[in-house]
Amino acid sequence: MSKLKKQIGNSILELITGNIVEQDTDAVVNAANKRLAPGGGVAGAIHRAAGPGLWEECKKLGGCETGEAKITSGHGLKAKYIIHTVGPVYSGSSRDPVDLKNSYLNSLKLASENGIKSISFPSISTGAFGYPTEPASRIALQTVIEYLKSHPEIELVRFVLFSQEDYSIYKKALDEILNE
Numbered sequence: 001m002s003k004l005k006k007q008i009g010n011s012i013l014e015l016i017t018g019n020i021v022e023q024d025t026d027a028v029v030n031a032a033n034k035r036l037a038p039g040g041g042v043a044g045a046i047h048r049a050a051g052p053g054l055w056e057e058c059k060k061l062g063g064c065e066t067g068e069a070k071i072t073s074g075h076g077l078k079a080k081y082i083i084h085t086v087g088p089v090y091s092g093s094s095r096d097p098v099d100l101k102n103s104y105l106n107s108l109k110l111a112s113e114n115g116i117k118s119i120s121f122p123s124i125s126t127g128a129f130g131y132p133t134e135p136a137s138r139i140a141l142q143t144v145i146e147y148l149k150s151h152p153e154i155e156l157v158r159f160v161l162f163s164q165e166d167y168s169i170y171k172k173a174l175d176e177i178l179n180e
């Protein structure tokens, strides 16, 4: 397992290889679809691990728009909360980076509002939604770093990368951002 830790203000930013469903942070983020339904990738894994009560709770939320975020309880996960956000389906338009940034930002805002001190993110939009991982990683990391600088109530943000290749892309982007 690869792991990297950086201090940002009073908070910690971590990159690890691993599985989002196994994280023991207060919240984990779901790379959700607009219906907040079980599906493939991260959403499928989270719904399977959390159990059927999660879909029952999600059904009542009326879906979620691209770039927005909703919160549920963690059900069978170690995490107390699941924050569901819908990243953009990559199209190459100028909306994509704005929507992806909003997914991270609105997830972080929900975390702050709910007293969540530690949160794990997957690499939103870079699976079935087709966002190239390199530009997505820069948006993800820049948004989180900027937020942490003014929100010390969030003590830990962990990026959980599913492959060594994705981890290497995030690590390179983080090194570049911190050296800019």
Ligand code: ADP
Pocket: 018, 019, 020, 021, 031, 032, 040, 041, 042, 043, 045, 087, 122, 123, 124, 125, 126, 127, 128, 129, 130, 131, 160, 161, 162, 163, 166
């Ligand atoms: P999206 O639909 O937003 O693209 P996906 O779930 O298809 O979301 O994929 C997002 C990223 O999460 C991809 O890099 C994928 O490999 C990764 N991934 C898939 N399953 C898991 C998991 N259990 N834990 C962490 N990352 C995962």
